[in-house]
Amino acid sequence: MSGKSSKGERIAIEVERLSTPSSINHENQTWRTNWLWYWxxxxxxxxxxxxxxxxxxxxxxxxSKELEKAFVSDPTGEANFRTTGTQPFDYIVEFRKMIQRNVTCKxxxxxxxxxEFINKLDFELNHLRLVKHADNTEIKRIKAPANWSIPKWTDLSEHILIVKESIMHAASTF
Structure with a gap:
């Protein structure tokens, strides 16, 4: 990636994308990445x-989900697929080279x-956690208090049970 310094000089910038675990191995985790594959x-x-x-x-x-599953199981391996349409062909995906090779035409x-892109609203909804009421009849989403030091991928429904709900006013103290 390139950019400009504060003095207008062209500079090279190294960046690295940080992501959560793949959704393939962590389907039940709140914090996971859905990977999409393109050619x-x-x-x-x-x-x-x-x-x-x-x-x-x-x-x-x-x-994409099938390709991701194959990639997660062996990032240096291969996957086979076929196209449908006007000219169907067989392909081999080579994960190590990040190419798809046409078996017939070479x-x-x-x-x-x-x-996968997640918009702001969906992102904020993922911050909300599922919590069961004491009678186990309803599941509700709540936002974990900011002062709690729990990993973001923790499912609060395993740790919290709503016994009674009441409206708290800004002046309330604990």
Whole structure:
């Protein structure tokens, strides 16, 4: 990545994306990353696996979740899939090289793996935790108090039971 310094000089910047564990191995965790897989068509457009490529009229039969499962189990391995559409082909995905190779034509295309975008509202909702009422009849989302030092991926429903709800006013003290 590149940018400009405060003096207007062009500088190189090294960045690293931080992410949570893959949703494949951690489906029940609040904090997990859903990874999406894309391939690049001849026009340079990134197409999500399973979506229709308008340029060629083909669709990969494999979806991002299946590719992610194969990748998590062996990041240096391979996965096979077939396309459907005007010209169906068999492909091999090579995770180490991040390419898909056409078995018949011997051509290859670039792949990329990107985290699914989560908008602000969805992100904030993920901060809210599920909590059961004392009678176990209702599950409610509550926000954990900021002063609690618990990992963000902890499911509060295992630790909290709402016994009685009441409205607290700003002047209330504990």
């Amino acid at each position: 690049k068509n001849p026009k340079g457009v990134w197409i999500k696996f399973g979506d229709l490529d308008d340029y060629e009229g083909n669709r990969a039969e494999i979806k 051509t290859s295309r670039k792949l990329c793996r990107r985290p």
